[in-house]
Amino acid sequence: MTRMEDWHFPAAYDQSYLPDPLSPYWFPHRETMDPEERNAAVLERLREVMEYAYATSPFYRRTWDAVDLEPADITSFEAFEQVPVVTKDEMRASQHDHPPFGDYLCVDESEIHHIHGTSGTTGMPTAFAIGRRDWQVIADNHARILWGMGVRPGDTVFVAALFSLYLGSWGALAGAERLHCRSLPFGAGAQGMTARAVTWLARTRPKAFYATPSYALRLAEVAEQEKIDPREFGLQVMFFSGEPGASVPTVRRAIEDAFGATVIDCGTMAEMTPFMSASATAGTPDGMLLWQDIVWHEVCDPTTFRTVPFGAEGTPVYTHLERTSQPMIRLASNDLTRWVMEDNPCGRTYPKLPDGVYGRIDDMIHIRGENVYPTEVDNYLRSVEHYGGEHRIVVRRTGSMDEMIVRAECTLADGQRAEFERRTGAGLQSLLGVRVTVESVDADTLERAEHKSRRVVDEREHTRR
Ligand code: 8LH
Known part of the structure; x- marks a missing residue:
């Protein structure tokens, strides 16, 4: 096996690295390699991440001891599928008993670089603690995925999402900064801000734009009220996360028609940051590719949590391969999707969610x-x-x-x-x-x-x- 670019745990990336400007790939080998070879490397990594979590987290040790499981047992994906899933309720309970970050933090509190969280409108909020080194790795991962979307150093990236506890905006910003873009952290949510976004977009004509799909549609309406055609913003790439929309055919078309830009769907969950690990690319703009060497994505039966075959519907279950702070190992998403394995026009050998994530099971x-x-x-x-x-x-x-x-x-x-x-x-x-x-x-x-x-x-x- 040729060496996978910068493949080690804990991850650390050369901060001065940028790909060949003509390459569509950030890491050509990792992205286009034989998926079986990649899976073999991932399986070893899963064991490594589990060993790390077992040694540093009473939460994981307790959970796995209860079912007589040791990281060394993970010698096949069949064995890995028997690792109990982590639920949001379990994380909430762990944070209740071990405030504020739970007993799955896995790094010293002095390592924490960013704290984010859920809005907590429907119960106790969950706190996300991200280590300093992890933040850099997240930025590298997101830069790599943005590169795949066609964003390049020097491009202006307009981030039109809440800058608060929400990780979406911060994650997009971290990636754009690492990619040496001109980042425009505009934000969203304050009174009169959408009309101001129209002015700023018309003035700065960014190449790339990040928001939720609902907000892009709102922005198009406000632009029209202000008698500005959103196509005049000159946007080329609009990437979205946070909710279904970018893969809902008529929503996607409405955004494409209004702005004249390529629409890219991405996003898993805040806990799973680098959440852009499920993302379309410039060459495969429909659906979402599962960048399996960043986060291991499984699509599972929602009752047994065993993976379903390609072609079938199920619920995503996620495992971090590069996080050392609050690593998630088989986090149950409660979302619904369908996955396939086919040749992707962009040449990446990742599985794909052709219809994106359609929604939450409980919605x-x-x-x-x-x-x-x-x-x-x-x-x-x-x-x-x-x-x-x-x-x-x-x-x-x-x-x-x-x-x-x-x-x-x-x-x-x-x-x-x-x-x-x-x-x-x-x-x-x-x-x-x-x-x-x-x-x-x-x-x-x-x-x-x-x-x-x-x-x-x-x-x-x-x-x-
Ligand atoms: C989606 C999508 C999508 C998220 N298609 N549903 O934006 C990514 C992260 C930061 C985020 O939104 O995290 P949060 O707030 O924890 O919400 C996660 C949920 O949002 C996820 O379980 C889905 O239900 C939904 N979601 N991105 C469809 N591209």
Whole structure:
């Protein structure tokens, strides 16, 4: 086996390295090598990461001792699939008992360089502690993936996401800085900021842009209100994470049409930073490639947590290969996706999620025996003429029946909407297999997301969190 570029644990990258400017790859060998050879190296690495975690974390030692498992047992991927998954509840419990970072921190507290966290709107927030060396490695990983998207030193990268506890914006920024880009950490979320983003985008004409997909659509609306065509920003690469959208066909098309840029989907979970380890590339812009030498991505049956074959649907389970602070070993995502292994036009030999991540298992609506993904409703509405760009899905119980109401913005005048409602309801019913009542509301009246969208209002108390 030729030596994989800079492949060791703990990881440390040459901070002065930049690839050959003509190469589409940051690490040509690691990215295009025989996947079987890569898997063999990853298996050894998994054992190494587990040995490290076993030695430095009471959390992992406790969990694995309870099932009689030792890192040395991991001699095959079948053995690795039996490692118990880590759940968010377990992390919360560990942080409750060992505040503030839990007993899976694995580095000395003096090593911590950044602290981030969940917003904590639905319970105790989780704290993410990232070590100084890990932050550099994350920056290297993200720079490498940005390179794969076609971003180059000297390009301006506009980051239009919350700079707060949210790791998305900071992770994108760290990668752009390491890539020697001109970083524009614009942020998002403050009063009047979207209109100011329009001005700054028109003035600075960045090459690359990062946000959530919902926010890009909002920005396009605000630009139009300001009488500026978003194509005038001259953006070439728009990369997104945080929620489904960039792989939802009509959402993706709406962003591409509005801005005239290539849309790239990426993102796993904040805990999994370098979260861009699932990402499309300039040469394979659809879906997301799983950069298996940065994070080991499995797609698993959501009850047994064994991997499903390529072609099948399952839930992503993630393992860090390069983190030493709070390394995640088989973190259960609770998301849904499908994976395939095929030849990628960009030449990278990674598996792919052709439809991205469609949503969270706990966001799926169970109604009258059918499972409805909120993204299916979004995808459909964006193909309907006179749709105003925003909606809510309300599920309620009347008597013994569950009913689904889609409150959709409509650009038609009040008196002309009956046909829109009837046609849209019929279309949704034939797509989803459940009866849907569409109620139209005026365009631009439902609140837009500045971060991640929350469009489902489930009024039944028995099935939801
Ligand atoms: C996604 C996607 C995507 C995330 N397609 N669903 O942005 C990446 C990191 C920083 C992030 O958002 O982390 P956070 O806040 O922990 O949320 C993770 C969840 O967000 C993840 O489990 C998914 O449900 C969703 N998500 N990126 C679809 N590209």
